[in-house]
Amino acid sequence: MSRAPFHRVAVLGIGLIGSSLARVMRTRGLAEEIIGFDGAEAVRERSVALGLCDRLTDSPADAVAGADLVMLCLPVGANATVAEAMAPRLAPGCIVSDVGSVKLSVIRDVGPCLPEGVHFVPGHPIAGTEHSGPDAGFADLFENRYVILTPPPGSDGEAVARVKSLWEDCGAMVESMDAAHHDKVLAVTSHLPHLIAYTIVGTAFDLEASERQEVIRYSAGGFRDFTRIAGSDPVMWRDVFLNNREAVLEMLQRFSEDLTALQRAIRWGEGDTLEDLFRRTREIRRGVIEMRQAGTFDAREPDNPAPEDEPSQ
Ligand SMILES: NC(=O)c1ccc[n+]([C@@H]2O[C@H](COP(=O)([O-])OP(=O)(O)OC[C@H]3O[C@@H](n4cnc5c(N)ncnc54)[C@H](O)[C@@H]3O)[C@@H](O)[C@H]2O)c1
Numbered sequence: 001m002s003r004a005p006f007h008r009v010a011v012l013g014i015g016l017i018g019s020s021l022a023r024v025m026r027t028r029g030l031a032e033e034i035i036g037f038d039g040a041e042a043v044r045e046r047s048v049a050l051g052l053c054d055r056l057t058d059s060p061a062d063a064v065a066g067a068d069l070v071m072l073c074l075p076v077g078a079n080a081t082v083a084e085a086m087a088p089r090l091a092p093g094c095i096v097s098d099v100g101s102v103k104l105s106v107i108r109d110v111g112p113c114l115p116e117g118v119h120f121v122p123g124h125p126i127a128g129t130e131h132s133g134p135d136a137g138f139a140d141l142f143e144n145r146y147v148i149l150t151p152p153p154g155s156d157g158e159a160v161a162r163v164k165s166l167w168e169d170c171g172a173m174v175e176s177m178d179a180a181h182h183d184k185v186l187a188v189t190s191h192l193p194h195l196i197a198y199t200i201v202g203t204a205f206d207l208e209a210s211e212r213q214e215v216i217r218y219s220a221g222g223f224r225d226f227t228r229i230a231g232s233d234p235v236m237w238r239d240v241f242l243n244n245r246e247a248v249l250e251m252l253q254r255f256s257e258d259l260t261a262l263q264r265a266i267r268w269g270e271g272d273t274l275e276d277l278f279r280r281t282r283e284i285r286r287g288v289i290e291m292r293q294a295g296t297f298d299a300r301e302p303d304n305p306a307p308e309d310e311p312s313q
């Protein structure tokens with residue numbers, strides 16, 4: 001029997017992403033041993049009940065002892081404290097990676113804690129759901145999804161290649177990118193959409209009580225998609241916005257300017273302006289579908305089955 005690519009993997013944070021990783025590593029034989037750590041006792045108990053790890057610890061230092069790979073799967077705001085606590089027990093040659101949605105802050109918070117001889121390979125799977133916790137994870141979460149690695153300049157090439165290979169074994173497609181660029185791109189494609197969803201759902205529910213029922217009743221339409229996104233984990237998203245502040249504020253500024261232009265067009269009855277934009281965005285949507293059909297774009301959209309997405313003639 002061939003050996004697993006990693007001897008002992010420590011998964012720190014057994015929520016949606018950590019438990020999905022543990023599941024896929026187990027089902028595909030990617031680690032000889034999986035050690036789990038989570039700060040919440042209920043999560044540790046649930047992880048034991050679900051059989052996600054070979055062993056659970058209540059201390060990050062105990063979890064990483066003897067590990068050749070450590071995966072930080074925590075809200076990004078928790079990384080500094082946990083990295084500091086685990087650092088003294090990291091073995092030389094160990095690879096530390098993560099799954100955080102923001103990359104510059106992870107490099108800032110984790111990098112300086114790591115002792116000489118430990119390799120750091122930050123990463124981000126562009127895969128998730130609005131659910132959180134160990135029960136929400138599933139083994140094929142990363143199938144056909146992109147994972148972006150943001151190794152800082154001077155990173156160990158072999159360590160980067162091993163992390164890349166792990167994600168490919170999990171079914172993902174791996175790209176490398178500069179961390180600052182990652183944070184800007186994700187600010188507009190992921191962070192801003194979440195902010196808009198949180199805002200619009202909050203605004204709708206702040207309407208007077210009589211209209212509140214209407215919001216619920218009619219949320220089978222476009223609004224329902226916003227409520228799905230706005231149901232995402234509050235702590236995770238608080239940390240994303242606090243740790244990608246500049247990029248999000250820059251994208252928010254651009255978005256606000258574009259929104260103001262639309263507001264003006266509506267006020268002055270400039271139908272052409274509105275129609276031009278809507279035609280342009282429909283073309284963009286069609287391009288996304290074509291990329292998806294060609295297999296060069298995220299293959300799954302659970303709430304939007306592909307047949308409905310076919311462009312009409
Ligand atoms: N949810 C997504 O769609 C998604 C997608 C890609 C990446 N990510 C990133 O993955 C990371 C984890 O997200 P998730 O969705 O798995 O979250 P989650 O809430 O499901 O899991 C996080 C786990 O971390 C534990 N935790 C929190 N603070 C801790 C601390 N200080 N010490 C120890 N344990 C602590 C929690 O108990 C929880 O079990 C985040 O950095 C997030 O940005 C999330």
Ligand SMILES: O=C(O)C(=O)C[C@]1(C(=O)O)C=C[C@@H](O)C=C1
Pocket residue numbers: 100101125126127128129130189190191229232
């Ligand atoms: O599918 C969802 O519900 C997600 O929000 C996943 C999503 C995204 O914005 O696409 C959320 C955060 C991540 O860092 C990566 C993926």
